[in-house]
Every structure is written in structure tokens, then in C-alpha cells.
Amino acid sequence: MDVRYPTHWEADVVLADGGTAHVRPIRPEDADRLRAFYSRLSPESIYFRFFGPHPRLSDREVERFTNVDYVDRVALIATIGTEMVAVIRYDKTGPSEAEIAFLVEDAHQGRGIASVLLEHLAATARENGIATFIADVLPANQKMIAVLRQAGYTAQSSFTEGVVRMTLDLTPTETSLEVTVAREHRAEARSIERLLNPRSVAVVGASREPGGVGQTVLRNLLAADFSGPVYPVHREVRAVAGVRAYPSVTAIDGEVDLAVLAVPAEGVIDLVKECAEKGVRGLIVVSSGFGETGPEGRRRQDELVRIARAYGLRVVGPNCLGIANTDPAVRLNATLAATIPGRGRVGFFSQSGALGTALLHRVAQRGMGISSFVSAGNRADVSGNDLLQYWEEDRATEVILLYLESFGNPRKFARLARRISRRKPIVVVKTGGTTQGVPLGHAAPALGLPDTALTSLFEQAGVIRVDDLIQQFDLAQLLAHQPLPAGPRVGVVGNSDALALLAVDACVRAGLEPRPPVNLGAEAGPAEFGAALSECLAADEVDAVVVIYMPPIPGRREEVAAALVEAARGHMGVAKPVLATFEGRVGMLPELSVDGRDGTPGRGSIPSYAAPEEAVRALAHAVKYAAWRESPAAGEVLIGRGEGSEAARSLVRRTLGDGEGPVVVDAAELLALYGVEVWPVASAPSAEAAVEAADRFGWPVVLKAADPEAAKRAGTIRLGLAGPEALRQAYDDLSRVLGPQTELAVQRMAPQPAVPTVISVEDNPAVGPVVSFGLGEITARLLDDRAYRLAPLSAVDAATLVRSVRAAPLLFGEYGHPPVDVGALEELLVVVGRVADEIPQLHLLELDPVLVGEWGVAVLGARAVLREPQGPRPYGGPRRLGTVTPNL
Structure with missing residues (x-):
């Protein structure tokens, strides 16, 4: 390997259609790869590149194109698998100017490869002191002209002798940054959409063994009534769970979009290549035995991701629970969890596979429902940031829940969250607050920040951080079904003085402003509750209402619930959230629900909490988030x-x-x-030097230790010295305190x-x-x-x-x-x-x-x-x- 080879220019990238490619500098050993690439080009593509017929590259051309100095002559290539599919290059023509050209294989045109290569070449050029790109383009080559114009850089064009000359100023602009972010967003969202909306699924390693990992995933797919074909893959058996099995992925007689790998870790790498050959677009690796097992497992995990991306595939996992999509048109449960909540408005991301099963069960118990679910396991490839990109555009997702054990790219997370939080709330449980460590196996760095700093960064991005999963679900059921509060003023309506006082105290502790509670008495029925709630909602000084229904003996539950729902729906003023402690039950209760899409609780359904303090706690988070969203330029x-x-x-x-x-x-x-x-500050090696400096700065002055760290200690500074005698006396005094070896300094005294x-x-x-x-x-x-x-x-x-x-x-x-x-x-x-x-x-x-x-x-x-x-x-x-x- 050439010692000059810039390894840091290598990158895996997501293309516009959601696939992946590898970008790297060209190397001399790419000669045969370049010849093969050129042989697959159409005559039109060759004509546009060389301005005339050029059926083959000469050996001299191949040597020149593959041997570059990575400074004045640079070429980057995009590879998928082992094949080169695109190349872009620049040749320096002036002190800060270079001429560029690129070629994309016809079969891969329209996938955004040229755009992403241009981004990377521009970055390498700036690194090498090049500020301007020049490209000569035939007028008929509209694709290349569009790539150059749509990059967002300041561009100029001229037409001479039948050629369009385009000049690009490589200084990043607001437009170029926005273009990069928008393209990244679309590509990453598309890559997740391909995973969550497959037309067919193969389960590799689905055996007849009861309780086996592969068979469990297969049975869950079938039980969910997945909308497409499901293909068990096992080298020895003919059928699994009554479904025809195939000896290999390539033997499947239909197309495969998604493959679930449930085989020993040692066999996963070979399967990735087999899946790529079949045209599989995404992988879920539920197998363990990777980064969580130590250095050897981590190397295997890195190799898994490297090969999968090289062949154009995204990977969920390894060591994960799987993914689910409750869309009636998909009905995907490619997880190890038998219980998947019904259709809902909440997108849920969990890094922990073991915890994911319990979380899904709890969500289902609450009657909340989810839009989609992803368990990332070791988070080697697909991460929470990818899911944020997808959920931002997913109309079925209105609230985003994240259970995070580590961050792959916290800065990118903050940028995405700041933008998304303006439209959709993001509720996070982040573990590791006491250690800020990273779980074994996770492909993520340690943050090295105090937990208070992490909380501050969440607040900056509008992210709602809660302490535990119960709080996360409490808040999610409010955000998914009720409007955001316009302010902190809370009305309390109930039939228990004791519980109402608990609610009021909880409001005060949370920084909310409770109104005097309305006590309806133990015998209150539907008419009283409905009228009181309506009156409270109509009050200008109320922004949200907590209703407490805890009858001493079983009462008219259904009628009271119907009266509350009707009163909340019938309020004609500004939308105000209503929360309930309804007989101490938790979740989206059927009697408090409004029918929504697919028979799930809709907007206007009233969430219930075990105790009024829990309802108030959720409301306080919602109030703070609503205030952030309404603040000027909150997301900019x-x-x-x-x-x-x-x-x-x-x-x-x-x-x-x-x-x-x-x-x-x-x-x-x-x-x-x-x-x-x-x-300015002046060193004062003597009292007289201090006086001279004070005369220059103007009186009064300050005398202090010259070392900034020493100056922070108590007793190391003398303030308000208004004349020479006072300064000389202070100099002698401070020299005795600090010792004659300590250097002193003089500075003008601030008002x-x-x-x-x-x-x-x-x-x-x-x-x-x-x-x-x-x-x-x-x-x-x-x-x-x-x-x-x-x-x-x-x-x-x-x-x-x-x-x-x-x-x-x-x-x-x-x-x-x-x-x-x-x-x-x-x-x-x-x-x-x-x-x-x-x-x-x-x-x-x-x-x-x-x-x-x-x-x-x-x-x-x-x-x-x-x-x-x-x-x-x-x-x-x-x-x-x-x-x-x-x-x-």
C-alpha cells in the first residue's frame, strides 16, 4: 500500500434508493477493475466523458488513471461488492483550481452516486488547498450538468465552441450544506423504509427445533399474517412450521427483500454474500457471538458490517430482537417477541434485545399501540439516527420513543432531533447516567461527558429525557392522544379530596400552576363529572385538566367515562389536554378511548394513570416541551x-x-x-513594574497571580488599587502570601x-x-x-x-x-x-x-x-x- 494513501477518505455511503456503496481513493491495483467497469459502459456514457467514441482504454490510460498522487491528481471510486460502479477525479490546473470529470455505470445511474462522489471529492480538494472546480460538459449531458448545478455551491457557466464550461466555488454555503443534509435524510429514510416494508422475507436458520431462534421468528411472522411470502431456509429439512423450506437463499424461486439470519455467528459472513447475490436489500442478524463476546467477536462484527455495506445492504443487529411494522398493508413481526402491540402512533427504538420483549409486552398491556419497532442490538449499522430520519417522514408515527444504551454519533443525533422535535416529540430513556460507559459489543464511543451535560444537550435539541421506562410510556400515551398544553395552568376535577391534594402538590413540585381543585364528592356521577370538566376546559386560566375518578364503591364506570370523553371532545375553545386517574388503572382504557384508525385509540382518547402524581409528572414534561416548541427559533x-x-x-x-x-x-x-x-494584562516582576503598568492601563487596577489557575484560589487577588502606594503595599502583601517565586500581574479594574x-x-x-x-x-x-x-x-x-x-x-x-x-x-x-x-x-x-x-x-x-x-x-x-x- 502506498504510504501516501489517504485512508481517512474511505467511507460507506447510503445512496438515494436506500442501498449502500463504498467510496475510496483509486489504487494502482484497481487496473483490472477499471477495465471491467469501462467495458460495461454504454457508448453514450463514453461519448459524454471523452467527447467522442472511445471503445477501450489503452494500457497507458489505465496506468495514468489508476496512479495518482492524492494531492494534485485525485480519483475516488464507488464500489458495490467487488465491482467498481463509478469514478470521479480531479487534475490540478492552477494554484487553487482543478478540472473534474466523472463516470457512473449505466445500470447504477439515477441512484445518487455522482452526487455523493462530488461531495467527497470536494472535501478532498479543500483539504489539498483547491478552491475551484472546472468541468467541461457537452450540452447534451444534462445529467452531469444537473449534478453540478444541484450541489448547492456557487456555480457559473459559459458556452464556448460547443462545450459548456462550469465553474464551482467549493466554499461551503448554506445551500450546499442544506443540500447535503436533505440528500442524507432522504437516503437514510429510504434505507429504513426498505427494511420495514419488505415484500418478502427469508428466515435463514429456521429449523424444526421447538423454541429455536429461527423457528420462533418464522412462527411470529406467520402469526402476524405477514402480507408477503415467507421463505424458511435450512440446508437439511424440507419444511418448517408447515411452510416449504429451501436449502439456500439463492435456491428460493422468488425475490427476497429482507433476510433474517439466525445461524451461528461463524456462518453469518458467508450468508451475507449469498444474500447479496440473491438481491436481498436488508438483513436482520438476531444471532449472538459478535461484539458482545470480546475482541474476536468485535472483529467478526466489523467484517459483517463492512461486507454488507460493500454489497449494498443495511444491517439491523447483530444480537438483536428484530423489527416490526403494524401497518395493515405489511403486518411484519420479524422479532423474537410473540406479543406485538396493535396499530398505534408511536415509533419505538430499543438497543436492548432482551429488554425489548418486556417493553413490547408493556406497551400492549397499556393499549397504546405502535407504528413500528426496531431493536438494534449491538447497533453495528442501523442506529437510532437512521430511525429518526425515517420516522420524521412516516405519517403513521406521531411520537418517537428511544431507549438508548449508547450513541454512535451524538452530534448528528442532536442535529436531527433539533429539527424533528419541532414537529414530533422525541422521548428518550438514556442509561449509563452514572458511568457514561458503553455496553460491550456496541459500535459506539464513550461520551466522556457528565450526565448533566448530556441532559443539557437533550434540552437544546428539544428532546424529552425521562428517568425510566414507566415515565416514557406515561408520557407517550399523553403525547400520542392529547394536544400539547398551551401553558402550565392545571385544573383538577375529582371525587376525592386526598387525591386532589396530591395532584396539587405534585403540580407545585413540578413547576406547574394548579388552580383550586373542584371536589365533586364521593357520590358524583356522569352528569357532575361531565359538567365540571366542561366548565374547567372553558376557563381561560386553565391550560390542562387532571380528572380523578376513584369511587369508594364500584360506580357507573362506563357512563362516567363516556361523559368525560364527550366533554373533552365537545370543548370548542383552544385544544387542552385531559388526563385521568380512572380507578387507578393504567393505559388507554377502552371506555376512555375514541375510535381511531384501524380500531385503535384515536386522538381525543383520555390516558389514565395509576396515581395523580404520575399524570402530573407526564403533564409537566409535555408543558416544558410545548414551551420549547413555541420559543422563537427553537430549532434553528x-x-x-x-x-x-x-x-x-x-x-x-x-x-x-x-x-x-x-x-x-x-x-x-x-x-x-x-x-x-x-x-490586557501585564506581568509585574517588581512593584515598580506594577506601577508602570497601572499608569499605562489607567487606575484603579487589580493585582493578582499571573498563573490563571493560581488566580482562581481565594486570597490571590487584590482589587480596587487606586494609586501607587496602595499598589506597592498590595504587591508586598501578596508576595508574602504567595511566596517571592510566584509571578504577579496587573490588570485594569472593571467597574x-x-x-x-x-x-x-x-x-x-x-x-x-x-x-x-x-x-x-x-x-x-x-x-x-x-x-x-x-x-x-x-x-x-x-x-x-x-x-x-x-x-x-x-x-x-x-x-x-x-x-x-x-x-x-x-x-x-x-x-x-x-x-x-x-x-x-x-x-x-x-x-x-x-x-x-x-x-x-x-x-x-x-x-x-x-x-x-x-x-x-x-x-x-x-x-x-x-x-x-x-x-x-
Whole structure:
């Protein structure tokens, strides 16, 4: 292998039709592969590429095309299986300019291969200092012209001597980024749609053994009355569960869309190739024996994913429960779970296979129903992010539930969730809060973030995080069947004083605003309940109602339920959610349900909870989520590249030079390019030097330890020094306290009063740059009272970040402190987020302290740690699936 070969350019990609391909740089050993590819091209494709007939490539051409330097001459190819199906290349023609050309095999045209190759070639070009692509295209080659124009880059075209010359500026634009995101979304959604909507299913390893894994999946498929043919595959038996069996996948006499693999792990790899030969489009690997077993199993798991993607297949698993789709047109239960809930509005993703069975059973017990279900197991390929892309467009899914044990790409998750949460609520249970570890076998990195930071990042994206599965189901039944509350004001209607008081107390604890409860008495019947609920819903000061029906002896259950449903449906004002504690029963009770599609509980059905506290807890989450959705620009990050951006990147490159870092620097010059002034500080090796510096800065001044870490300790700073004598005395005093070896520094004194705060950015390898904020008081530091957001920040992100710390009231005029200029602080946070987003070499940035007063903000200290990125950021650049161990 050529030592210059850029391994990091390799990527698995999802194509427009949901299939996959592998993108990599061309190599000299691809000569025969290139000849075979060229032999399959149509005369028209060859004519468009070479502007004339060119029936074969000469040996000289093959050598030139396959031998590149990966700098001035670069070629990327797309492969499916072992075959090359497309190639794109550039040849440098000027200092920052290159000419490009590409070819896609006719059988694979229209699958989006050219677009994704152009994204990757543009990224490699920028890496090599190339800013412009030039392409000469025949006017009749409309497909190539469309690919270039639709990429979103700034493009110009001219027509000379029968050729269209297109010039592309490779600087990323808002349009090019939007195009990339939209294409990624469509492709990944399509890849999941192909899995959940198969026309036929093969179960490989379906034996006659009672209780066997393969037979269990087969019987569940048949019991669900799957809409297409089901093919058992077993090398020795002729039939399984009364269904004709086949000795191999390739022996099946019909097409196969989806294959469930239930064979020993050692045999899975060979089956992947067999399935690819048959034209299978997706795999569910329920077999264990992969990453969860140790290093050897992990290597086997990586090989499984690498080969499957290479042949165009997506993989659910391994070591998973399977997938289900309750659509009446599909009726798919390709899982090990015999109990699948009925049709519903909830999409459910679980990484745990063992837990998935219990979860599905509980959902069915509640009468909720699901739209679709995926258990990802070791999550080697298909992940929660893929399902988010699918459920965003799936009309049958109105609420998304995620049970997560690990993250494959948290930054991408946050981006997707921020967009999707504006339309559909996402409710997450995330385990590992105490350890942030990753379960054995999961193809995912450890986050390395405190659990409070993860919660903050969820809040930024509008994701509702709950503590456990019971809370998740409690909230899901509310969100799936009732409208969102317009505010926190809660009415309580019931026939029990004790339970009503519990509901009121729970509202207060949850930050809601309960109205005085309406007690109807133990003997209240349907008329009283219906009238009270109607009156409560009609009140302007009520945003939601909790109804409590707990008769001391069995009462008129059906009639009371009908009265409640009628009152909720008959309210003509603004839609308001109604929740119930109905005889302590849990779920979507038949008597409280409105018939929906497919006979399942429809919109307007009233969810019931075991106790009023549980109903209030679910309502509190819904109130907070509704407020996030209504906040301005809740789902938008405001990104704009200022004049200082390029200068800042140049400064960082000069600072690092030829080294990789890390390099610790004063961040004042970098921040100045973004319009942020860091107050100058002067070293004071003597008292007289301190006085000279004070004369330059202007009095009064501050004397402190020059080491930023030492300056954080109590007793290491002297404030408000208004003249030379006071400064000299303070110098002698501080030298005695710290010792003569400690270097001291002088800085101008900021106006008082002011609140010290700390702003920092750390580039996390899993999620990218994370902005944190907290107060600089010693108590706040000791309690680690900080809040977090992913960079870049919108104005709303900055505002919520400031208000998320427990000590935030000190900024708003409480506890005897005067209110300070919070607006200036929020503007600074937005700028810091921009710096973090635009400078990939910024490993750490710390602004400490940042004084916030009535007069604005003063950044008194700033330092940065620079180093070259350790690989690509978790999200950014061309589309790619999560990586597995490269096979070189």
C-alpha cells in the first residue's frame, strides 16, 4: 500500500434508493477493475466523458488513471461488492483550481452516486488547498450538468465552441450544506423504509427445533399474517412450521427483500454474500457471538458490517430482537417477541434485545399501540439516527420513543432531533447516567461527558429525557392522544379530596400552576363529572385538566367515562389536554378511548394513570416541551461567517506551523478577530513594574497571580488599587502570601458591581465542541454548577444556557444583587459558539473570568489549546455512515 494513501477518505455511503456503496481513493491495483467497469459502459456514457467514441482504454490510460498522487491528481471510486460502479477525479490546473470529470455505470445511474462522489471529492480538494472546480460538459449531458448545478455551491457557466464550461466555488454555503443534509435524510429514510416494508422475507436458520431462534421468528411472522411470502431456509429439512423450506437463499424461486439470519455467528459472513447475490436489500442478524463476546467477536462484527455495506445492504443487529411494522398493508413481526402491540402512533427504538420483549409486552398491556419497532442490538449499522430520519417522514408515527444504551454519533443525533422535535416529540430513556460507559459489543464511543451535560444537550435539541421506562410510556400515551398544553395552568376535577391534594402538590413540585381543585364528592356521577370538566376546559386560566375518578364503591364506570370523553371532545375553545386517574388503572382504557384508525385509540382518547402524581409528572414534561416548541427559533442555529473567520483560521494555522500540537496560547488575538476584546494584562516582576503598568492601563487596577489557575484560589487577588502606594503595599502583601517565586500581574479594574462568570469550550471526540457556562464564584465552582450546549449556539441556545445554572438568579437582580447586562453575556456566548464551530483545531477555549455588570461584559482572561483534529469531527463534511475497522 502506498504510504501516501489517504485512508481517512474511505467511507460507506447510503445512496438515494436506500442501498449502500463504498467510496475510496483509486489504487494502482484497481487496473483490472477499471477495465471491467469501462467495458460495461454504454457508448453514450463514453461519448459524454471523452467527447467522442472511445471503445477501450489503452494500457497507458489505465496506468495514468489508476496512479495518482492524492494531492494534485485525485480519483475516488464507488464500489458495490467487488465491482467498481463509478469514478470521479480531479487534475490540478492552477494554484487553487482543478478540472473534474466523472463516470457512473449505466445500470447504477439515477441512484445518487455522482452526487455523493462530488461531495467527497470536494472535501478532498479543500483539504489539498483547491478552491475551484472546472468541468467541461457537452450540452447534451444534462445529467452531469444537473449534478453540478444541484450541489448547492456557487456555480457559473459559459458556452464556448460547443462545450459548456462550469465553474464551482467549493466554499461551503448554506445551500450546499442544506443540500447535503436533505440528500442524507432522504437516503437514510429510504434505507429504513426498505427494511420495514419488505415484500418478502427469508428466515435463514429456521429449523424444526421447538423454541429455536429461527423457528420462533418464522412462527411470529406467520402469526402476524405477514402480507408477503415467507421463505424458511435450512440446508437439511424440507419444511418448517408447515411452510416449504429451501436449502439456500439463492435456491428460493422468488425475490427476497429482507433476510433474517439466525445461524451461528461463524456462518453469518458467508450468508451475507449469498444474500447479496440473491438481491436481498436488508438483513436482520438476531444471532449472538459478535461484539458482545470480546475482541474476536468485535472483529467478526466489523467484517459483517463492512461486507454488507460493500454489497449494498443495511444491517439491523447483530444480537438483536428484530423489527416490526403494524401497518395493515405489511403486518411484519420479524422479532423474537410473540406479543406485538396493535396499530398505534408511536415509533419505538430499543438497543436492548432482551429488554425489548418486556417493553413490547408493556406497551400492549397499556393499549397504546405502535407504528413500528426496531431493536438494534449491538447497533453495528442501523442506529437510532437512521430511525429518526425515517420516522420524521412516516405519517403513521406521531411520537418517537428511544431507549438508548449508547450513541454512535451524538452530534448528528442532536442535529436531527433539533429539527424533528419541532414537529414530533422525541422521548428518550438514556442509561449509563452514572458511568457514561458503553455496553460491550456496541459500535459506539464513550461520551466522556457528565450526565448533566448530556441532559443539557437533550434540552437544546428539544428532546424529552425521562428517568425510566414507566415515565416514557406515561408520557407517550399523553403525547400520542392529547394536544400539547398551551401553558402550565392545571385544573383538577375529582371525587376525592386526598387525591386532589396530591395532584396539587405534585403540580407545585413540578413547576406547574394548579388552580383550586373542584371536589365533586364521593357520590358524583356522569352528569357532575361531565359538567365540571366542561366548565374547567372553558376557563381561560386553565391550560390542562387532571380528572380523578376513584369511587369508594364500584360506580357507573362506563357512563362516567363516556361523559368525560364527550366533554373533552365537545370543548370548542383552544385544544387542552385531559388526563385521568380512572380507578387507578393504567393505559388507554377502552371506555376512555375514541375510535381511531384501524380500531385503535384515536386522538381525543383520555390516558389514565395509576396515581395523580404520575399524570402530573407526564403533564409537566409535555408543558416544558410545548414551551420549547413555541420559543422563537427553537430549532434553528444561527450561523454566519464573519469577516474574521478566514483570518482566524490563518492565525491558527500559523500558530501550529508544521506541528500537530497541542499548543497553549493566549486567546486574545484570536478572539479579537471575532470582535471580542480581552482586557490586557501585564506581568509585574517588581512593584515598580506594577506601577508602570497601572499608569499605562489607567487606575484603579487589580493585582493578582499571573498563573490563571493560581488566580482562581481565594486570597490571590487584590482589587480596587487606586494609586501607587496602595499598589506597592498590595504587591508586598501578596508576595508574602504567595511566596517571592510566584509571578504577579496587573490588570485594569472593571467597574463594580459585577458578577464573575466562566465560559469554556472543549472539543469532545464524540459530540464535537461543547460550550459550558457557569458563575465564577468559588461556591459555584465547588458545586460544579455549569450548563452545556453544543456549538454553534443560536440566540435561544445562549439565553437558555445562561438560565440553566442554579446560580442564574444572581444575574437577574435577586438576593440583593443588582441586575446585570445579560444580553451582552448572551451575545458573547453566541460568538464563542461560532469560534468553536469554525476552528476545528480549537481543542480548548477558556474565558475566565468574564465579568458581567450593568455596563456590559469584560473578558479578563482567555487561553486556548490548539491542536490538529484527531480525525474528522463527528458531524461535518460529506455524507458517510459510521466507520468500522478499515480493510486495506
